[in-house]
Amino acid sequence: PSVLAKEVPPVLLNSNLSLSDVNDKQWAPSQAAVFFENVVRSSNNFKEFSPSVLQGFSCGAVKELNFTAFLQLVQAMKGKGAKFDESQLRCMSARLTSNRTTPAIETLPVDVLLFFNSAQFRSSFNCQTFFKLVGKSNIDVLRKGSRRRRNLLYDAMTCLIKSIVRRYLQLGGDLNAVSLKSIGGASLCTLDEQQLLTISNLTDAGSLDLSTCTQSKKDLLYQLAFSALRSQQSDPIPYFQLIKAYIGGAAADDLKFLANNSINMDFDTFRGLNPEEVRKLTSQDLMNLLGIYLRDLQRGVNETVVVVWVASHTESEVRRLGLTGGIPDNSSETTLCRAVNSSTLNNLLLSVNKTQLCNFNIKDYACARTDLLRSGLSSDALTSIFQCFVGPKALNRSDELALTTFVQKLNRSTLNEALDIFNNKTLNTSSIPLMTKITFVNALWEIVKTNENLTDPDFLRKCTKGLSNGFSDMPRGTRETVLRIWILGYLNASEFPLRCYENNSFVLYVDVNFQRFGELLTLSEAFSLLPSNRVAEVLDVTDPSDLAGALSRPGFINDNNILTAVLLHIQPIQNLATFVDEFNRQTQDNLPAANRVAIIEGLWPQFINSLPVLNDTEKNAWLNVRLSPYLPFITTRLLFSNNTLRVGCLSYRKIVRTLSARYRSLTSNKQKEIYNGIKAYLQQGPKPKCYDVNDPVLNSTAWFAQYLGLYMNQISLSDLQSFFDNETQLQEFLVDPENLALLENLTLSTEVSKFYLQLLLANNPNVNVSRLPNSLVCFITDTDLLQSLDTQQVLSIAAVINRVCGLNVLPNTTSNGTAPAEDPTDEQLRSSIAIVSKIDNFTVSTLNTLGQTAVGLSVSQVGNIDGETLQNALPSLGKVRGWNVGQANAIVIRLLRNGFQ
Numbered sequence: 001p002s003v004l005a006k007e008v009p010p011v012l013l014n015s016n017l018s019l020s021d022v023n024d025k026q027w028a029p030s031q032a033a034v035f036f037e038n039v040v041r042s043s044n045n046f047k048e049f050s051p052s053v054l055q056g057f058s059c060g061a062v063k064e065l066n067f068t069a070f071l072q073l074v075q076a077m078k079g080k081g082a083k084f085d086e087s088q089l090r091c092m093s094a095r096l097t098s099n100r101t102t103p104a105i106e107t108l109p110v111d112v113l114l115f116f117n118s119a120q121f122r123s124s125f126n127c128q129t130f131f132k133l134v135g136k137s138n139i140d141v142l143r144k145g146s147r148r149r150r151n152l153l154y155d156a157m158t159c160l161i162k163s164i165v166r167r168y169l170q171l172g173g174d175l176n177a178v179s180l181k182s183i184g185g186a187s188l189c190t191l192d193e194q195q196l197l198t199i200s201n202l203t204d205a206g207s208l209d210l211s212t213c214t215q216s217k218k219d220l221l222y223q224l225a226f227s228a229l230r231s232q233q234s235d236p237i238p239y240f241q242l243i244k245a246y247i248g249g250a251a252a253d254d255l256k257f258l259a260n261n262s263i264n265m266d267f268d269t270f271r272g273l274n275p276e277e278v279r280k281l282t283s284q285d286l287m288n289l290l291g292i293y294l295r296d297l298q299r300g301v302n303e304t305v306v307v308v309w310v311a312s313h314t315e316s317e318v319r320r321l322g323l324t325g326g327i328p329d330n331s332s333e334t335t336l337c338r339a340v341n342s343s344t345l346n347n348l349l350l351s352v353n354k355t356q357l358c359n360f361n362i363k364d365y366a367c368a369r370t371d372l373l374r375s376g377l378s379s380d381a382l383t384s385i386f387q388c389f390v391g392p393k394a395l396n397r398s399d400e401l402a403l404t405t406f407v408q409k410l411n412r413s414t415l416n417e418a419l420d421i422f423n424n425k426t427l428n429t430s431s432i433p434l435m436t437k438i439t440f441v442n443a444l445w446e447i448v449k450t451n452e453n454l455t456d457p458d459f460l461r462k463c464t465k466g467l468s469n470g471f472s473d474m475p476r477g478t479r480e481t482v483l484r485i486w487i488l489g490y491l492n493a494s495e496f497p498l499r500c501y502e503n504n505s506f507v508l509y510v511d512v513n514f515q516r517f518g519e520l521l522t523l524s525e526a527f528s529l530l531p532s533n534r535v536a537e538v539l540d541v542t543d544p545s546d547l548a549g550a551l552s553r554p555g556f557i558n559d560n561n562i563l564t565a566v567l568l569h570i571q572p573i574q575n576l577a578t579f580v581d582e583f584n585r586q587t588q589d590n591l592p593a594a595n596r597v598a599i600i601e602g603l604w605p606q607f608i609n610s611l612p613v614l615n616d617t618e619k620n621a622w623l624n625v626r627l628s629p630y631l632p633f634i635t636t637r638l639l640f641s642n643n644t645l646r647v648g649c650l651s652y653r654k655i656v657r658t659l660s661a662r663y664r665s666l667t668s669n670k671q672k673e674i675y676n677g678i679k680a681y682l683q684q685g686p687k688p689k690c691y692d693v694n695d696p697v698l699n700s701t702a703w704f705a706q707y708l709g710l711y712m713n714q715i716s717l718s719d720l721q722s723f724f725d726n727e728t729q730l731q732e733f734l735v736d737p738e739n740l741a742l743l744e745n746l747t748l749s750t751e752v753s754k755f756y757l758q759l760l761l762a763n764n765p766n767v768n769v770s771r772l773p774n775s776l777v778c779f780i781t782d783t784d785l786l787q788s789l790d791t792q793q794v795l796s797i798a799a800v801i802n803r804v805c806g807l808n809v810l811p812n813t814t815s816n817g818t819a820p821a822e823d824p825t826d827e828q829l830r831s832s833i834a835i836v837s838k839i840d841n842f843t844v845s846t847l848n849t850l851g852q853t854a855v856g857l858s859v860s861q862v863g864n865i866d867g868e869t870l871q872n873a874l875p876s877l878g879k880v881r882g883w884n885v886g887q888a889n890a891i892v893i894r895l896l897r898n899g900f901q
Helices: 002-007 029-042 067-077 086-096 110-115 127-134 147-170 177-183 215-232 236-249 252-260 283-300 304-311 315-320 332-337 343-350 354-359 362-366 370-376 379-390 397-409 412-425 434-448 457-469 476-491 506-520 523-527 532-540 544-551 560-568 573-587 593-613 616-626 649-661 668-682 703-707 709-714 717-722 727-734 737-743 750-763 791-804 826-836 844-856 859-863 867-872 885-897
Strands: 812-814 817-819
Touching: 029 593, 067 086, 086 110, 086 532, 110 127, 110 147, 127 147, 147 177, 215 236, 236 252, 252 283, 283 304, 283 315, 283 476, 332 362, 332 397, 343 362, 343 370, 354 379, 362 397, 370 397, 379 412, 379 434, 397 434, 412 457, 457 476, 457 506, 476 506, 506 544, 523 560, 532 560, 544 560, 544 573, 560 593, 573 593, 573 616, 593 616, 616 649, 649 668, 649 703, 649 709, 668 709, 703 709, 703 737, 709 737, 717 727, 717 750, 727 750, 791 826, 791 844, 826 844, 844 867, 859 885, 867 885
Parallel strands: none
Antiparallel strands: 812 817
């Protein structure tokens, strides 16, 4: 029956259920997540899916759907009222935008638009449509203060401002410095060129972001700025800073002026330049223009401005900047071979004698006939030649062009085989001169980067393996060059995503393609090779223990956002468990706090979502072992996530027990943060949460101990009352032994303690005071409990009150000396008076036992105490704080009458 559907354990739903089996029932999200994949496989009639079924959506469940089917599934969700959390919506957005063509936004569920790139819409013609739809979404899906939430607000404001600006101009407003500052660059770019021509005092508006402007508008705005600032060119550095915001419209001559004055243009500014003007600059111009930022060209090789420049310059010029590609230098071999006679070598190649191969130098080989080199040299012979050039005829930098020319002429399969043999013969490269190694590196790179070899992964791997043999002897800079220019530059080419990947372990992929240079690889570099839509696929076939070994390498983790994303993609939970066990073993709790935050962000959602299929032993292993290093860094976002708030009661009880065990090691802010998460869970109905007198599993009255633990320290009276519909419900839990034992370890607020004691006594007026938690004893003087106690019992209570209730306060030691302890509060005085009022006979022992509570003695009581008794108790009475004048005088008089000197 539908009414009982939510009671079915999720583990029983992991079978081949069809849509007709589940569509007419109300399921919990954790249940729907289990059977959603089977339902999607069995039916593509997505419009018939009920909201209860749709809420089980996950990326893993729909990974086999093509884009069209996936789009139809998401469109079927619109208007059905199904609730999705952030991870589900983020997945939908990622796949919907991965096809480079965004589907009609009006056809999508409004919540998914929260995860679209709103910046793409803020200045578009339909920005108002987009933000109107976003306005109908559940913005609370996004964490308050999150970057995405702030960006949405900013982009919506930009859209609004754009509309306002157009209206402002229609009404005759002027575009001057004041209005430009208000408008901002993004909105300025939405205006047409005729409107831009009306701008006055552009440069007085300061720096404007013109990145969204068309090139023609950038050109126009630059001319306006240039006209205003031309007189400042005599001082180039300040001039550049003034015109920097408008430099995207600069002509080549203006850029050459800046280059000649070595202004060190940062790369973010450079990539905003007009590519057609930059193509007119020489490599030396770019070196002068960028200065210390020249190295940043490596990370920007796919930027349009760099691609255009490379495509319009010769290979030799391109190489000067550390880049690859360019127009071939056809004359290089002619120049090299003008004075070289390779006829003797050509004759040898007709019938190769390996003993004579070292008789020739590298220029002889470079200028030999290509057809003879290809037909006459076997891989063994070629290996011998390589050995000549690292031994008796060791190369130097001046031989780089000749070696490059020679290698370019060789048969590719022969070259690959020779490199393989050569690598195996030169595992120890310490005997090879450094300049020879560098020459080989540069020459081989010239071959690797050509279009022909960009499709030959075997060649690159053999080159890399050879270089890896000499890794230990290489300077750090050379290692970095091989890694980032050679290997990453090759593998990251955008036209071949995940190049050289063979549908196997990603760790194996890195090992094979990077060899020892993988020791320098970082997480962000490794995962730059992975298209976002293939991360799950690749991690699915990667051994989790191997992945843990890679991630635990010191220095590898350099991007915590990527780290979280990787962990979220390790599935199923058994694989994630294997990963965490090995990762924890290798890192040995030696990680910075920022890494731990990222790790718990990646582990917690999967652990929570898998709770329905984990047995108690597995749950305990996760909570007490695997998550142990990271629980102190759990965040509000995780505790308040929909999935956490949906956790079953018994599982949540385990979570609270684990967190409670860590309570005293946490900062006060983290204690409060975790308590607020627990409070949010417990405030869900019906109240009290997780208690059912008719359920043998949930009928325990030890509710405070089980669901709050030490976090009850943080509870306020209003919080306590919010967990229950009425005080009658609450009273059922007050006398539970486990709850009372918990109170022994708590420091509750006065308000909560009094309320607890009041309700406790309402049903149990004759409660045994000696069995009350110490935290409640402090407040019994406001009740009738003292009435039934004899003197000895009262003194026992006094000792507890002195110890627990803040009466025995030591003096404060400060930098200026020792300051006296503070006097007792009015409430403490009332408590002391109530205690001593129950004592009729004051002996020395009684006064010593009373301690600080002796401050409650009345003047008449002091007057009735024997002077000798007072004198003998004086060491104790002298430590009592807060005597009033009347009490002090009465004590002095009794002492003097007793002959005290």
